[in-house]
Amino acid sequence: MSVDFCGIELAHPVINGSGTFDAIAAHRAFGDELLERFPFAAFVSKTVTLEPRQGNPPPRLWEVPGGLINSIGLPNKGLRGYLEHDLPWLAGLPVPLIVNVMGFSRDEVAELVDAFAERAEVSALELNVSCPNVETGLVMGADPDETARLVDRVRSLTDKPLIVKLTPNATDVPAVARAAERAGADAVSLINTLKGMALDPRTGAPWLGGVTGGVSGAAVRAVALAQVHAVAQAVDIPIIGMGGVQAGRDALDLMRAGAALVAVGTESFRDPAVGLRVASELMELLAKTAV
Amino acid sequence: MTRTTAPFGRRRAAVTAREEHGAYVVIRCEDRTGPAPAPGQFYMLAAAERWGGGEGERPFLPRAFSVLRARAGELRFLIEDVGPGTKRLSELSAGERLAVVGPLGNGFAPPREDRKPILVGGGVGIAPLAIWQDELRAGGTESRVLLGFRDEWHAHGAALLVDPTVATDDGSVGHHGLVTELLEDELDGRADEIEVYACGPPPMLEAVRELCGRHQVPAQLALESGMACGFGACFGCVVPTVDGYVRLCVDGPVLEASRLESALAATIGAHPSQH
Numbered sequence: 001m002s003v004d005f006c007g008i009e010l011a012h013p014v015i016n017g018s019g020t021f022d023a024i025a026a027h028r029a030f031g032d033e034l035l036e037r038f039p040f041a042a043f044v045s046k047t048v049t050l051e052p053r054q055g056n057p058p059p060r061l062w063e064v065p066g067g068l069i070n071s072i073g074l075p076n077k078g079l080r081g082y083l084e085h086d087l088p089w090l091a092g093l094p095v096p097l098i099v100n101v102m103g104f105s106r107d108e109v110a111e112l113v114d115a116f117a118e119r120a121e122v123s124a125l126e127l128n129v130s131c132p133n134v135e136t137g138l139v140m141g142a143d144p145d146e147t148a149r150l151v152d153r154v155r156s157l158t159d160k161p162l163i164v165k166l167t168p169n170a171t172d173v174p175a176v177a178r179a180a181e182r183a184g185a186d187a188v189s190l191i192n193t194l195k196g197m198a199l200d201p202r203t204g205a206p207w208l209g210g211v212t213g214g215v216s217g218a219a220v221r222a223v224a225l226a227q228v229h230a231v232a233q234a235v236d237i238p239i240i241g242m243g244g245v246q247a248g249r250d251a252l253d254l255m256r257a258g259a260a261l262v263a264v265g266t267e268s269f270r271d272p273a274v275g276l277r278v279a280s281e282l283m284e285l286l287a288k289t290a291v
Numbered sequence: 292m293t294r295t296t297a298p299f300g301r302r303r304a305a306v307t308a309r310e311e312h313g314a315y316v317v318i319r320c321e322d323r324t325g326p327a328p329a330p331g332q333f334y335m336l337a338a339a340e341r342w343g344g345g346e347g348e349r350p351f352l353p354r355a356f357s358v359l360r361a362r363a364g365e366l367r368f369l370i371e372d373v374g375p376g377t378k379r380l381s382e383l384s385a386g387e388r389l390a391v392v393g394p395l396g397n398g399f400a401p402p403r404e405d406r407k408p409i410l411v412g413g414g415v416g417i418a419p420l421a422i423w424q425d426e427l428r429a430g431g432t433e434s435r436v437l438l439g440f441r442d443e444w445h446a447h448g449a450a451l452l453v454d455p456t457v458a459t460d461d462g463s464v465g466h467h468g469l470v471t472e473l474l475e476d477e478l479d480g481r482a483d484e485i486e487v488y489a490c491g492p493p494p495m496l497e498a499v500r501e502l503c504g505r506h507q508v509p510a511q512l513a514l515e516s517g518m519a520c521g522f523g524a525c526f527g528c529v530v531p532t533v534d535g536y537v538r539l540c541v542d543g544p545v546l547e548a549s550r551l552e553s554a555l556a557a558t559i560g561a562h563p564s565q566h
Contacts, residue, residue, distance in 0.1 A: 025523025031296035061527035065348035269520035273300025
């Protein structure tokens, strides 16, 4: 069952959430079997920023019931490093490539979008307006007007599909989605992680180097379902639904709530190949269920 | 550094035996489809059934374990019950199943310039030294083995290696004091003949790093950090090195001591309650 997503043909509706799978590192660990059995119908790469980033000081992880809190801080090689080192390799993946970008100002995002606009290796761009790990990350995606101004600023720079990744840490997520749609976004993706925190049991001080982090995993699945459902009532553009997907059943729920595609994130940490299982379970369910 | 590529994805491995060694449990499992690991490599382990629902409604993520020993089609892991994940794993019995990803990461590299290997282990960190000693012996190289434990109950783990010299914090077995005091005696005057391989708690690794740095002895340290995935996806297990943060799962877990400014700072990422 192939799927058309904003004009991109995908073999099935299951992709990865940005920042939850590093195809280059996974190839080092698993070799060519990764490429022979690539677990996603499209690959969404980790957030690229203009300048290189080391990320947050460790510790960066804390396990919670049914999930984890991460405070990674968007480490990446920066635009130049990505174009030079990562993009040529990722272009060889057997699936379409979606590049996720984040800037600390509209001009920065524009520079990033512009840099990828003419790259044939890139099928679509995802705007990270929602990462809660970096101080300024909240600003744009938490407010409908800010989101609209951002999309408006970059829309004319590329013909590629623009996906806006919504933050769940906003007062009115459907309003942000609507603003993105009106400004010309081709799709929205949600949910990003929910802001969370853990204390060091010995000292009572924040455990994570970044103080707060993002909660993901099965623990957030019900929140994701509610937000996808609410956003689906508000917009007509396609939705990439994600949050706590562990099985085809969870993916089907998100599609029934209004998602066109489903992304797997934290569950890949537990089983690197879980995208394959989720996709095949989903296909089986879709074959006998009307969404 | 040596690396064996893992099969892609998680596979089931039947537990064939559970052995107690004082404070530690050795879990043996069948792994017919996996390749032989390189010494120092690790696996992500979870119980295939009843993973979750323990203390604090956890565990959720798999746990990283250096392989203790590998025979044809069989893997062994050394487990100390310190948190909800290690508790569940240490209670596994024959007939239950593990969910396994691995082998992962970079293992130990052979000694340079025909140097003589000294293996220094502390607590549950003795695990990767057992398989490394096996491989060195198979290649005709005998290694000196120095192991440190808290007390007699933990020192039962020493039986997992061949001819170890033991130190205990309370003096109940062997040398009364730190394993690094034993190492210092070995290094005196022989620095250019020795290469050190170490795995253990952060203060021990830091003492080894400092000592080897001072004596200009090359040392390979197998580090530990809080880890969600084991294959470079989560970026959670970074440790600071002279080259910036590196992911321990894909650039380690074995690192040259000379790449670290401190082994203490490199291993703060795992709280016991998260194990």
